[in-house]
Amino acid sequence: MAERGRQDDRRRRDGSTGAGGRGRGPRQRSAQAPSQRARHGDPARDAAYEVMRAVADGGYANLVLPTVLREARLQGRDAGFATELTYGTLRMQGLYDAVIDACVDRPGRAIDPAVRDILRLGAHQLLAMRVPDHAAVSATVALARQHVGQGAGGFVNAVLRRVSERSRPEWLEQVAGSTTDPIERLAIENSHPVWVVRALRAALIGHGASTAETSERQLATLLEAHNTPASPTLVARPGLGAEDELKEAGAVPDATAPTAWTMPGGDPGQLAAVRDGGAAVQDAGSQLLALALAAAEISTTDTSATESSTTDTSTTDAPATNTATTNTPTEQWLDLCAGPGGKAGLLAALAVQHGAHLRANEVQAHRADLVRNTLRAVRHAHPEVVHVTVEDGRDVGESDPGRYDRVLVDAPCTGLGALRRRPDARWRRTPKDLAELGPLQRDLLAGAIEATRPGGVVLYSTCSPHLAETEFVVKDVLKVFPSVSAVDVRPLLRDRAGQILPDTGPGPWAQLWPHLHGTDGMFLALLRVGA
Numbered sequence: 332m333a334e335r336g337r338q339d340d341r342r343r344r345d346g347s348t349g350a351g352g353r354g355r356g357p358r359q360r361s362a363q364a365p366s367q368r369a370r371h372g373d374p375a376r377d378a379a380y381e382v383m384r385a386v387a388d389g390g391y392a393n394l395v396l397p398t399v400l401r402e403a404r405l406q407g408r409d410a411g412f413a414t415e416l417t418y419g420t421l422r423m424q425g426l427y428d429a430v431i432d433a434c435v436d437r438p439g440r441a442i443d444p445a446v447r448d449i450l451r452l453g454a455h456q457l458l459a460m461r462v463p464d465h466a467a468v469s470a471t472v473a474l475a476r477q478h479v480g481q482g483a484g485g486f487v488n489a490v491l492r493r494v495s496e497r498s499r500p501e502w503l504e505q506v507a508g509s510t511t512d513p514i515e516r517l518a519i520e521n522s523h524p525v526w527v528v529r530a531l532r533a534a535l536i537g538h539g540a541s542t543a544e545t546s547e548r549q550l551a552t553l554l555e556a557h558n559t560p561a562s563p564t565l566v567a568r569p570g571l572g573a574e575d576e577l578k579e580a581g582a583v584p585d586a587t588a589p590t591a592w593t594m595p596g597g598d599p600g601q602l603a604a605v606r607d608g609g610a611a612v613q614d615a616g617s618q619l620l621a622l623a624l625a626a627a628e629i630s631t632t633d634t635s636a637t638e639s640s641t642t643d644t645s646t647t648d649a650p651a652t653n654t655a656t657t658n659t660p661t662e663q664w665l666d667l668c669a670g671p672g673g674k675a676g677l678l679a680a681l682a683v684q685h686g687a688h689l690r691a692n693e694v695q696a697h698r699a700d701l702v703r704n705t706l707r708a709v710r711h712a713h714p715e716v717v718h719v720t721v722e723d724g725r726d727v728g729e730s731d732p733g734r735y736d737r738v739l740v741d742a743p744c745t746g747l748g749a750l751r752r753r754p755d756a757r758w759r760r761t762p763k764d765l766a767e768l769g770p771l772q773r774d775l776l777a778g779a780i781e782a783t784r785p786g787g788v789v790l791y792s793t794c795s796p797h798l799a800e801t802e803f804v805v806k807d808v809l810k811v812f813p814s815v816s817a818v819d820v821r822p823l824l825r826d827r828a829g830q831i832l833p834d835t836g837p838g839p840w841a842q843l844w845p846h847l848h849g850t851d852g853m854f855l856a857l858l859r860v861g862a
């Protein structure tokens with residue numbers, strides 16, 4: 332049964348429209364007899380199901396969904412319904428699984444993964460969307476019949492009818508009440524893996540955002556923030572003239588960061604400024620981080636590194652020598668892990684204003700292409716200011732030692748700080764990822780320090796508050812480099828009004844939080860390289 336569903340999915344992803352496929356548009360559907368209609372899911376639910384299955388196969392919802400919506404020609408309200416159904420279901424699937432398991436005759440019985448996805452979609456409609464119960468059940472049963480088979484339709488019907496017998500608060504009471512462990516309870520209520528909730532509790536306490544006594548309340552607010560979709564924040568890259576168009580499009584200046592704007596509605600991708608690269612969708616926390624690096628004090632005593640370039644051009648798209656004249660010291664900036672280029676985009680615009688040069692480096696060639704594309708506005712207007720390289724960041728300390736004034740290490744991490752933007756991410760990550768990322772994060776930071784000239788600064792950042800990839804990494808690396816010291820980064824985090832952001836921790840590093848700052852959970856540590 333399940334295999335039939337998979338074949339159907341594969342055919343549809345290939346673009347063919349087998350019986351009951353997505354090629355059937357809404358107009359054709361309305362011409363069908365009602366009995367026939369009931370056997371097929373409607374296009375919006377069908378799209379949501381398709382994304383769920385792709386995510387189960389390792390796909391990323393934010394990458395798959397736009398393609399599926401486009402292929403299904405879903406727009407407007409239908410696209411909105413499919414998006415809310417997909418993202419909402421992925422986010423809350425931990426809670427829905429607990430509810431579903433409470434509704435089957437033999438809890439723990441293995442449910443076919445495709446059927447479970449369909450049940451999750453049904454549970455979300457019943458417990459979180461304004462879809463009448465009968466419509467939610469019948470449309471989801473139709474989805475099961477179409478993709479899996481008649482028998483699955485009967486099973487889905489029975490389970491969803493049980494789900495519909497209680498309200499969401501009643502289900503929360505029942506399934507979360509099954510444990511006395513407060514962390515497990517929070518995990519079920521807020522649909523997070525238990526290990527993630529434990530790690531976030533440790534991070535809240537470790538970064539000074541709560542005490543052991545207040546951690547439960549803070550955790551609950553943080554987990555709720557992860558379940559609240561974030562409206563898109565944009566960056567207006569300074570000096571590229573995007574602000575006027577953003578204003579005209581109804582965007583409003585965001586108080587969190589001087590370069591940040593929020594769009595109350597509409598598709599930012601339609602804006603000419605976004606298409607040109609003068610503006611982009613970017614979390615305000617990421618913007619603060621780039622602004623902090625550009626604003627950090629550096630000692631200007633040693634500029635020797637800027638007067639002779641040793642950059643190997645074999646994998647670069649820039650001339651070998653510094654384009655500034657050798658007797659006009661130009662600050663050299665390096666973004667060591669730049670792909671896909673979000674922070675490099677802002678850094679490049681700031682580099683123009685500072686008369687600096689930015690090297691944006693990325694280990695993967697295809698991601699370096701994304702960086703080039705992100706930097707297109709600055710590269711077009713000021714080709715001498717920025718160049719993109721493909722190199723393992725761990726080698727840059729050796730290939731280009733002591734060269735840079737300001738270095739960003741936006742390290743690969745678990746992304747546990749961006750869960751509100753990536754609904755499927757919380758289920759994808761495991762503690763094993765931390766073990767694998769730890770050595771790489773340490774090596775990249777060490778390489779960055781070696782590539783920085785005495786008096787220069789390195790900003791280490793992650794989109795995660797997990798202690799193992801934030802504070803522990805920095806402390807370990809500082810032990811190896813006694814001449815490097817941590818600088819208090821908190822005074823550099825200033826909102827649009829110029830005020831220092833509150834509640835970023837006891838220092839010298841800083842942790843941003845979705846529930847406290849309205850940003851992703853970015854960590855940043857600023858290190859000064861000594862003589």
Ligand SMILES: C[S@@+](CC[C@H](N)C(=O)[O-])C[C@H]1O[C@@H](n2cnc3c(N)ncnc32)[C@H](O)[C@@H]1O
Nearest residue numbers: 668669670671672673674694723724741742743
């Ligand atoms: C967190 S992302 C950087 C995001 C980026 N700063 C932005 O704002 O768009 C980490 C990047 O590091 C890259 N990376 C992983 N290992 C690397 C290495 N050894 N050297 C350089 N980059 C690496 C990954 O491919 C990924 O693009």
